[in-house]
Amino acid sequence: MSDSSATVRTGGSASGQREATASADEGTATELGPRERILQAALELFVEQGYFNTNVPDISKRSRCSVGSIYHHFLNKEEIAAQLYRDGILRFREALSESIDPEEDPEKTIRSIVIAFMRFAEEHHLLSRYLWLARHNEFLSDRVRRPTTVGFDELGRRLTKVIKKAVRGGDIPPVKAEVFWSIVFGIPLSYVRDWLDGYTTGSPSGVSASIASACWAGLQGLRN
Incomplete structure (x- = not known):
C-alpha cells in the first residue's frame, strides 16, 4: 500500500x-x-x-x-490513530452541539452550526487536518465513522429537533436527515478541506457568514 x-x-x-x-x-x-x-x-x-x-x-x-x-x-500504533480519531470526532460534535439553541429560529440555528463548524477548523487546525484530510479507512481496521454522520448523540438529537421544528413551521420543506446533513455540512466541509490543503487563502472565519448563507439557501432550494 x-x-x-x-x-x-x-x-x-x-x-x-x-x-x-x-x-x-x-x-x-x-x-x-x-x-x-x-x-x-x-x-x-x-x-x-x-x-x-x-x-x-x-x-x-x-x-x-x-x-x-x-x-x-496503547496496544499499537493503530490504536493510537483510532483514539485520536474518536477524540477528534467527539470534540468536533460537541462544539457543534454547543452552538445549537433549541429556542432560536431555524435560520439562525443553521447559521450558528455552520459558523461553529468553520470556527472549529480554524481553532483546531492540526486536529482538523487529521480529521478531514487523512484517509483513515486505509489504516484503521474498524469501520470508520464520519464526523458528520447522522448520529444518536447529543448533536444528532438536537439537530433532529431543529429539523422537525423547521419543517413544522414551514421554514424548510420536508427533507430527509441525510440530505439535510449533506447540505449543512457538505458545503462548509468542502471549503474547510480546500483551506486545510492550501487551495484557498480566506480563513474559515472570514467566509463563515457567506457559507452559512449558502447552506440556508440550499435548504430553501429544496422547495423547487
Whole structure:
C-alpha cells in the first residue's frame, strides 16, 4: 500500500504549521501527562509525515515517552490513530452541539452550526487536518465513522429537533436527515478541506457568514 495516499497533505507555510501546533488545541509537553503527550506527538507526526511513515520510536522521541510507556497506554500504533480519531470526532460534535439553541429560529440555528463548524477548523487546525484530510479507512481496521454522520448523540438529537421544528413551521420543506446533513455540512466541509490543503487563502472565519448563507439557501432550494 502506498503511503502517499494516507499522508495528510500539509499545505500552508511552516509558520502556519507551528502556529497550529502551539494553539490551545494541543497544549505543551509540560502541561500534559504521558498518554496525552503520546497522542499529541502522534497527531503531529501523522499530519506531518503520514501514518505509514511514522513508527513507534518516532512517537517516543517526539513525546519524550519511552517505547515501553507507549505500549503501556496503547496496544499499537493503530490504536493510537483510532483514539485520536474518536477524540477528534467527539470534540468536533460537541462544539457543534454547543452552538445549537433549541429556542432560536431555524435560520439562525443553521447559521450558528455552520459558523461553529468553520470556527472549529480554524481553532483546531492540526486536529482538523487529521480529521478531514487523512484517509483513515486505509489504516484503521474498524469501520470508520464520519464526523458528520447522522448520529444518536447529543448533536444528532438536537439537530433532529431543529429539523422537525423547521419543517413544522414551514421554514424548510420536508427533507430527509441525510440530505439535510449533506447540505449543512457538505458545503462548509468542502471549503474547510480546500483551506486545510492550501487551495484557498480566506480563513474559515472570514467566509463563515457567506457559507452559512449558502447552506440556508440550499435548504430553501429544496422547495423547487
